[in-house]
Amino acid sequence: MTTPPAPQAAGPAPGAYAPGSYVSPIPVRRAHLGDALASEWTKIRSVRSTLWTLGVLVLLMVSIGLGVAVLVAASGVGTESDPALGLGFFGMLPGSICVITLGVLTIASEYGTGMIRTTLTACPSRGRVLAAKAIVFFLLVLTLTTVTAALVAGVQYALVGGPEPSAGSWVRATFGAGLYVALLGLLSLAVGAIVRHSAGAITIMIGVLLLPLVAGLFMFAESLQGLQEALFMYAIPSQMIALYADVPPFGSSGPSGWEPVLILLGVTGLALGAAYASLRAQDV
Template identity: 90%
Template sequence: MTTPPAQQAGAPAPGVYAPVYVSPIPVRRAHLGDALASEWTKIRSVRSTMWTLGVLVLLMVSIGIGVAALVAASGVGTESDPALGLGFFGLLPGSICVITLGVLTIASEYGTGMIRTTLTACPSRGRVLAAKAIVFFLLVFAITTVTATLVAVAQYGLVGGPEQDAGAWLRATVGAGLYIALLGLLSMAVGTIIRHSAGAITIMIGVLLLPLVAGLFMFTESLQGLQEALFTYAVPSQMIALYADVPPFGADGPSGWEPVLILIGVTGLALGAAYAAMRAQDV
């Protein structure tokens, strides 16, 4: 009688189990550090990061120093107006770059389908969103703060003006970095909810500019209260208030660190809504 083919191939006899293969590579549960490493690899590998942040730096430096040079050449207000407030002129257009990058950080993955791979590797949606938010925030905050500091020093050297205290310098540098990074986080939250890059960028640019444009056309007395609210709490107005020790738009308007605190609250609510949307929607 011939031997069965399975036994000829060296298979174990019936009732005898083969030893289980154990990989020499240690297996451990993934944690937030793994997600952070993954998101850092993504954000520094795509060209959109280099272009958006590169244009951000270019706009802040060129416009900021250019405006300071014009003010210094004209001599208007150089003795009474602080030079640090001129940083607003480069910060506003640069914020559009951060808005774009914030949306693309997650909405581009929905557009290409890469989000399926991301959530397969890390099924925890909260961990994915937290890792993206942390990496994005730290990167934008560091670049914006360093650039704002260099621009502030250059502007003060060109324009001069009254001496500024440590609080004013801190708001013009660290405060500007915090505000722009939070604005980018808000954009990322909107991109998570909308899941469409062009749509989310359009919404965020509308949030940035539409209140001021709408307020300009409110001429009737009945809309005066709404017009004042739009002018006071619009994003560009909040950026101006960041550089001011007193409310620049009325006694009740924000000033100092208050714009940053307001944006922290709004961004926190938006990120909570983004997390709820990620859990409720399939990919």
């Protein structure tokens, strides 16, 4: 007599483990811009380059700004006719090089180390990544630069004296100067996203900062006078001087008041648009 085979255990019924039947104890939600902002804030405050560049920025603004104020107060030159706020330019110009460097490193350094792959894996939306980097960087630089410029301007006015500046002059020399330098840093960030090389992007931005003035100094021919005046008028250092003065620094038709900020805002907007297009078009 043949022994019947032992009955096998019944397997799971069809559909017992259908998709969606398991509920994770970890809450799952869609990522948004706030998550990207938190990530970029963690990165920018964790790297040593931020501490060094912004520390040198504050050091240059304070030491040069107050040093010039002490020399002017000791000599007494121009203290009766010129407001002391214009002395802030001498510390702001070299400090802007630190902002340019940090703006480039904020994104270009990730291409150098390969960290950009992790960033885009965690947040595939390249527009969101670029926006988060730009917002965090801009707010950080704007806050630090404006506060430092306000403190330096107050001490400069106390040391030098001179005519009391208007409220509009105070705002332009503090918030306006901080806004201009922060936009210059955003422009550097956009160039870093396009070039994807830290040294190359920093070199380009240093050239944008200084080359127009240097080139204009060597234009002696009469036929180049129009170009020379334009370079002097629209060079970044000249635009920064205009923020501290009530009249254009070079010629009656040059930018003055808040016009330098508006010009740089337009240029930076175009550069960020090009950076976004570059991120979309190219692989990491």
